[in-house]
Amino acid sequence: MGFTEEHDHWLSNHLKRRKGERLDALKRGHSYGNRLFVEYVWWPLVGYFQGLHPEYEVKDWRGRSYFIDLLWKVGSSRIAFEIMDYGSHGTDRSKYRMDLNRGLFLQSQDYMVLYISLDEMKDNPPFVLSTMRNVLAPYLSAGTANKRKDKSYSRIERDLMRLAIRNHRVLRPGDAARELELHNTTVIKYSRMLVDKGKFRPVARGVSPRVTYYEYIGTIQSPDLV
Template sequence: MGFTEEHRKWVEDHISRRTGERRGRLERGHGHGERMFVEKVWWPMMGHFNDLHPEYEVLDWRGWPYFVDFAWKPGQVKFAFEVKGYGPHVQNTDRTRYRQELNRETYLQIAGYRVVAIPYDDLEASPENTIFLLRSLLMPYLALRTEEKEAFSRLERDILQIAVRSNGDIRPVDLVRELGIDLRTVRKCMRSLCEKGKFKPIVSQVSGRVCRYEYVHSLNDIQLW
């Protein structure tokens, strides 16, 4: 699928799992600048929205909710991306609000987030520059040795990608339907992936057979596609 369809599904999925102000903030806050970021930077750079959370709520030091434009949380890594225009952040005449914003950014770092400001003007004029900077910044967290990537077949990488989209658990029958392959091939691939530590077989208490597989998350898997 292309960006438009994947973006729609991604936003709708997050909206469906939220209530109250968390939902309202996403419906109101995911505007033009945020969409430009995911369309012109994140999607060309990553090709998916795995572990990226729009309008992500973080409680500040007073326990008040604060929403960052995007939080990226693969594994134990936490990044906060903020799309910032020139007017609201440089020419802000509300000095109290400006001071609070700076304090919140400091608190985000205390809470373990690496805070990254994304210039709005660059998203319009030179998104490739933002892609270059972000790729350089994130590369240490995405690094994957060539031999590790080659340890997985194309079919195994497809299965890993499906597992990520399915929130971790997959059934053999789902793979048969989605990949158009026979059950014997699915079982062979899943045995291989279990041996490589990518899945854990879940045995049915009723039949005693493997009914599904639990995906073992790894930050490096983002580079397997």
């Protein structure tokens, strides 16, 4: 099936499973901007709707319901897409502030939050598409990964591999420990495990055998990342 048929089937399934406020939020929220994103960015990039949730309900720091425009559950990762238009976000300072606070809160809860300009998506969709392709590259093989029965990489190992990719394939244990809020010895332990699994290469400088950093030598679209 093409985009229209797949989109309508996907949306219909979500509508059938919802009631009350969650149903109303989906009817109101999945409108022009969200539809534009899934048609001109999501569909060409991913090609399926598995794991993508429109108007996904979460609780904010006050315990109040908040609906993310689109949430992609891929492996152990949760990626939130927020479509931002100036009319609803830029002219109301209190709403703009609340949106940013919610984004910070979601990131503190281990969500990846991606903000997409509606105007940019209308005027320059190739830019948004190419940028999303780069950002989501480690997750695009998730369909294959989700079908595998064995999970040979722990969450910490996947976090270390993704962090190395974001830093041009280089992982320095001290920096990684601070960013991931882990003990330095924990980072070194799991980095050595990734060396044994063929994902990392230890790099030493000078005549000292002491490892300075680890280099990620896997593919950035490996299903082991999700």
